[in-house]
Amino acid sequence: MANFSKSNVPQFSVEVYQNEYLPEGASEVHAIVTVTSTGGGTTGGIPMPDDPVTPAREAGRAPDAAVVLMVDCSGSMDYPPTKLRHARDATAAAVETLRDGTRFAVVAGTHVAKELYPGNGRLATADAGTRAQAKDALRRLSAGGGTAIGTWLRLADRLLGSADAGIRHGILLTDGRNEHESPEDLRAALDACAGRFTCDARGVGTDWEVKEVTAVASALLGSVDIVADPAGLAADFTRMMEDVMGKEVADVALRLWTPLGAEIAFVRQVAPTVAELTARRTATGPRTGDYPTGSWGDESRDYHLCVRVPQAGIGQEMLAARASLVLPSASGEGPPRSLSQGLVRAVWTDDMAASTVINPQVAHYTGQAELAQVIQQGLDARKSGDFDGATAKLGRAVQLASASGNADTAKLLSKVVDVVDAATGTVRLKAGVAEADEMTLETRSTKTVRVKK
Template identity: 75%
Template sequence: MANFAKSNVPQFAIDVYQNEYLPQAAREVNAIVTVTSTGGGTTGGRPLPAGGEDGSGPRAAVVIMVDCSGSMDYPPTKMRNARQATEAAIDTVRDGVSFAVVAGTHKAIEIYPGDGRLAIASHETRAGAREALRRLTPSGGTAIGTWLRLAQRLLAASPASIRHGILLTDGRNEHEKPEELKAALDDCAGTFTCDARGVGTDWEVKEVTGIASALLGTADIVAEPEGLAADFTAMMEKAMGKEVGDVSLRLWTPQGAEIQFVKQVAPAVEDLTARRTESPPRSGDYPTGSWGDESRDYHVCVRVPSAEVGHEMLAARVALIIREVSDPAGPPATTLGQGLIRAVWTDDLAASTRINPQVAHYTGQAELADAIQDGLQLRKDGDEAGATAKLGRAVQLAHSSGNDETAKLLAKVVDVEDAAAGTVRLKARVTEADEMTLETRSTKTVRVKK
């Protein structure tokens, strides 16, 4: 376990789970890397010191982006609930944290505190933000890229190491081109994390989940506006528990070996492979975002040179690193933890064919997410046979892995005849909210049972 010196920062541990034994000439090594941080912040909103190590400035900054387009007035309760949810989130911001509120339409306007700056959370500034929220009225269109760019500018002005956004939308991104949103996400990636929420059922799942994925946050549906306040409070409490920002997995491989993929597999599936940045010699960094007290699992697949029986090698070295916020391109400030992925060639058939339980479990969880997304798309396309096969496989995987929450969501889309066998029938009528909830939460996983 790494010994990271700052008093309110978590301690990190890395555990590697794998079957290191390979048959002769085999080249693929799979491992589950579990990263656990303890002893730092909290996910329950417990007050923490507001300043940096010397108490001189805030460690965290957050921008809340609220959809104020014309559709938020249908029904009028939607805007009212959005205001109340934002007030609840602001009330959860701990003293000393920098914050701002952005109203999003076909343009982005900072409604509090204004003038391109952030407020420092206190009794007075929270009251000022609540007053500004009461003046919000729905009008205009939706151009989410402009909201994100304003949030980025505001957060870039803060010295905080934890930079976070919360984004709420109720509609599709109709007032800018898809490539404009993608360009905004590309520019914002790595500068702040962002949780995204869709309220109601008139928004596009892939847009909202794409925002969260690009910015290493969470995505979810709040089908009923009345649920926004509780959801926003929980999101902000979790954000207030983050204590380390800009953490990356660094993977070193020896000559002749290369990384095939790196995926976060718990608490949700997220493919990080394409996000690699080179860190010579023979290393690459994969972003993981910010951390509090929590544990996450990553599936690492390495392709190694083939070897004869009896040969052993280090397939990869895993390190968790953090860079200085003041110099993101510079050397890592601290190595937070390390682990090793090994390869041993053997002619013992029992040893080389044994599948590590963690690897098997998360391979199934990734397949489960793919099966749900493919099945729902086939259902939309009118391919009932294909949709039934894919969603049946999803039911089977959810049942065998103990993913009860996903199983419940699937049961709202298909009639389950035999969960173990994956025998299902498509429901004749499925509410839009149930279908969108299943799609939005399809990547959520369960941990390996002990």
């Protein structure tokens, strides 16, 4: 395990968990790569409990950051009228959480995107005056028009692109379906914005489409959640902005090298959420590819790698893969900096006891990935009227959640099914399920629990 530390970069460490022993003829190596970043966030400025300033706003204590808040102002935000009021209050709370020196803007989103503050295609620089001006501008928000999320994202991209900022982030709030642009237009906007900024997405109420909002967060490496009760928006927006203010470094990539004859079968993030990264590979050499991981503060994430290697005889061993964390050079020219690395090995043995043991981390996260998958399959089956299929899939989800100790997901499942026996996955579909409960389960299905080491 190697570390890299520099004054303006958190210290990263990489740990690899695997069973390196393979039986003769085996050609797949599985490993969990745990990446931990320390030293970030603590300089970003969340105040101590007795600090009257919210949050610590000492310019220069953290990297340059730029944030664009995209607020749905379509006609449906007026039903009920308190929804838009809560959205205003939440955005104001997020603005109040901005650190001094952070560049920011507020976008009002309908079937078109409009700059609410500061305007003229630019970003404001956060201080007491601009925060007050932004909150005053929020009072002018009114509901009307349709929903075209792609236009909001493209405007956010233009605004964020105007700032030379290390951390570029968006926060997007919507309450409805993306009905005023085609799915292809939204996909094109996401493709254009991917890698340029990260974005957290929130759906408020129950009239939005989970898959649409999830797709935004997934493409832009952000979090996704439901705020079923608009009264909870302010607390949620404050937490999101505190997290953004705690980020220390952006554009970190997981670089995987494999030897001649080996290839990466899949890469997925498995904690704190499940996210597929396989298709997001960017080739950086003949046998090397980078996978985006976004921005980092003080945190730890787990990744599941599967490497296909050439078959080998008993007693042979090889380096199956090298996993590195890399950061682009500050100038954008020259080679990236290596922050840390870990090694994935393969050793062929005729010791059946050694080669048949499944590493606990690999087993745990294989189950967590399956849990997310069967929840989605079960809910889709339920919506299509396949109640037997829904019962089977959601029963398997209950079994996996129970076995892995994923209490939060188990609680969400219990609002959709009656659990007869969690250990065997025996359940009955509930006759009536609140739409908010079903959407919450779907939205949060990818959240995982860490393996108990």
